[in-house]
Amino acid sequence: MHAAHAIVSGFGGIRTAGDLVARMQFNGGMRIDAAKKHVADKLGCSVAELADPVTMNELREDMDLGRANEAPEIAKGIDAKFRISKLLDLEINCVEIFREKIERGF
Amino acid sequence: MGKIQTRLGDGFMVEMTEAEVRQDLEDGTNDAADRASVPPLTQDELDHLYDIFASPYKVVGVEPGKEVCLSYDSANTKIKRAQISASKIQSLQVLERALGADSLELAHIDYSFKPVKPIVTFEKPIMEQAVLLTIPPLLYGAMPNMALYSQPDGPSPNPADLLPKGKIKEARESQEQSMEYLIDDIVHVGEEMYKSGSDGLNLDTTASAGDAEFLASLKAVEILKKKYPKMAIQMGMAAEFVLGMHGELYYDDVRLAGLYPHDQVKVAMKAGVDVFGPAVNIVTQESLPWNVARSTTWTKACSEASDIPIHACLGMGVGGVPLNLTPPIDALSRASKAHVEICRLDGL
Numbered sequence: 001m002h003a004a005h006a007i008v009s010g011f012g013g014i015r016t017a018g019d020l021v022a023r024m025q026f027n028g029g030m031r032i033d034a035a036k037k038h039v040a041d042k043l044g045c046s047v048a049e050l051a052d053p054v055t056m057n058e059l060r061e062d063m064d065l066g067r068a069n070e071a072p073e074i075a076k077g078i079d080a081k082f083r084i085s086k087l088l089d090l091e092i093n094c095v096e097i098f099r100e101k102i103e104r105g106f
Numbered sequence: 107m108g109k110i111q112t113r114l115g116d117g118f119m120v121e122m123t124e125a126e127v128r129q130d131l132e133d134g135t136n137d138a139a140d141r142a143s144v145p146p147l148t149q150d151e152l153d154h155l156y157d158i159f160a161s162p163y164k165v166v167g168v169e170p171g172k173e174v175c176l177s178y179d180s181a182n183t184k185i186k187r188a189q190i191s192a193s194k195i196q197s198l199q200v201l202e203r204a205l206g207a208d209s210l211e212l213a214h215i216d217y218s219f220k221p222v223k224p225i226v227t228f229e230k231p232i233m234e235q236a237v238l239l240t241i242p243p244l245l246y247g248a249m250p251n252m253a254l255y256s257q258p259d260g261p262s263p264n265p266a267d268l269l270p271k272g273k274i275k276e277a278r279e280s281q282e283q284s285m286e287y288l289i290d291d292i293v294h295v296g297e298e299m300y301k302s303g304s305d306g307l308n309l310d311t312t313a314s315a316g317d318a319e320f321l322a323s324l325k326a327v328e329i330l331k332k333k334y335p336k337m338a339i340q341m342g343m344a345a346e347f348v349l350g351m352h353g354e355l356y357y358d359d360v361r362l363a364g365l366y367p368h369d370q371v372k373v374a375m376k377a378g379v380d381v382f383g384p385a386v387n388i389v390t391q392e393s394l395p396w397n398v399a400r401s402t403t404w405t406k407a408c409s410e411a412s413d414i415p416i417h418a419c420l421g422m423g424v425g426g427v428p429l430n431l432t433p434p435i436d437a438l439s440r441a442s443k444a445h446v447e448i449c450r451l452d453g454l
Contacts, residue, residue: 001421001422001427001433001438002176002178002181002184002201002205002207003205003206004165004433004435004438004439004442005176005420005438005442005454006176006205006206006207007165007167007206007439008165008166008167008168008438008439008442008443009167009168009172009173009174009176009442009443009446009454010173010174010175010176010206010208010454011173011174011175011176011206011208012173012206012208013176013202013205013206013207013208013242014202014203014241014242015206018173018175018176018206018207018208018242019208019209019241019242019243021175021208022175022176022177022208022209022242022243022453023242023243023305025175025380025381025415025452025453026209026243026245026305026306026338026340026380026381026415027243027305027306027336027338027380029380029414029415030415031413031414031415031452032174032175032415032451032452032453035175035415035452047171048170048171050173051170051171051173065241066241068202068203076239076241077237077238077239077240077241078237078238078239080241081237081241084241091336092305093300093303093304093305093306093336093337094237094238094244094303094304094305097301097303098238098303
């Protein structure tokens with residue numbers, strides 16, 4: 001059922017910009033059109049391109065935001081989220097916790 | 107006159123004439139409009155729904171550009187329930203990288219706050235590791251499920267035993283007692299998982315035990331948002347109508363019993379909910395055109411009344427998806443497309 005909804009109506013998650021738009025909804029309080037525009041502006045692409053996996057795969061690799069098909073030296077997990085937080089100008093809870101732990105020193 | 111192949115709410119196939127489909131669409135929207143005092147769908151919207159059901163293709167989809175974000179209830183446990191031998195984190199990675207999930211949710215197999223509370227210590231390290239490995243927003247989720255606080259499963263006298271005996275005052279007092287236990291558990295679990303790095307909390311199937319459960323959930327959200335203003339809170343509902351099991355509970359002067367989705371979302375917004383999920387239960391003996399018209403009528407009214415993102419619940423037996431363990435893709439894709447396009451949703 002998850003796969004079916006993803007094909008019919010979903011963005012495609014990290015194959016596209018679905019995770020970025022979702023972040024603006026959950027933590028930015030934006031409805032879909034505002035969230036899409038915010039993300040497109042930050043990525044420097046059109047709103048229509050946000051759900052295109054070919055364009056977004058290239059863009060995510062260029063901007064080092066993590067992507068579905070992992071490859072060496074491409075941002076993964078928390079690494080990608082540090083960049084996403086900065087790109088979207090949005091505080092991400094686990095990034096802040098990670099940062100606080102590192103800055104606490106050794 | 108041509109025949110259209112569709113299904114009943116239980117998923118079984120049925121053939122209908124074009125006139126029968128149009129009639130069911132009209133009856134479905136009128137039923138919803140009458141019950142909740144909201145406008146029925148317009149003729150253009152009914153025509154659009156007709157085109158969706160008349161499509162000869164097995165799978166239909168939204169127009170490019172109308173994609174929405176997907177969120178999940180109990181995401182990783184769907185993998186567990188299928189008895190696939192994968193850990194919780196592996197399950198989240200499958201959702202992230204293979205199933206195109208726009209957001210993720212970590213959950214315990216016994217998906218209620220009460221059973222999660224004693225094992226939250228074991229859930230926290232999983233969350234701490236999961237946020238290191240995954241990219242999309244990751245919430246923790248569970249159901250308020252206030253009935254678990256009633257005897258014999260919990261400490262409170264069972265209102266379902268008291269009400270038939272005419273002990274209305276005692277039944278209300280019992281629910282008020284359970285509310286306090288539930289608030290404590292939601293706040294405790296939400297707080298612990300947020301400290302472990304979650305992006306927020308999903309309260310799923312809210313108000314399954316009626317108005318008292320709804321009020322407890324709203325109060326828990328208030329407490330969490332006051333302490334952690336940046337915590338994302340999603341609230342998915344149990345049904346289109348809040349049952350008045352208590353009957354005299356109010357939130358900000360709004361009586362909770364009897365609220366439909368367009369009013370449910372207003373109190374959720376006041377409490378601090380960030381993403382709201384209206385749920386409309388399927389009527390199994392009615393056709394899918396009837397059910398989808400009915401569900402989109404309420405969901406559209408909810409979306410129009412909302413300032414926050416709306417992720418409509420479209421799982422098995424809700425939102426026009428058949429009540430069946432194996433929802434057929436022809437039915438699910440029609441429900442999915444119809445809700446996104448008619449209700450101008452933000453997500454599912």
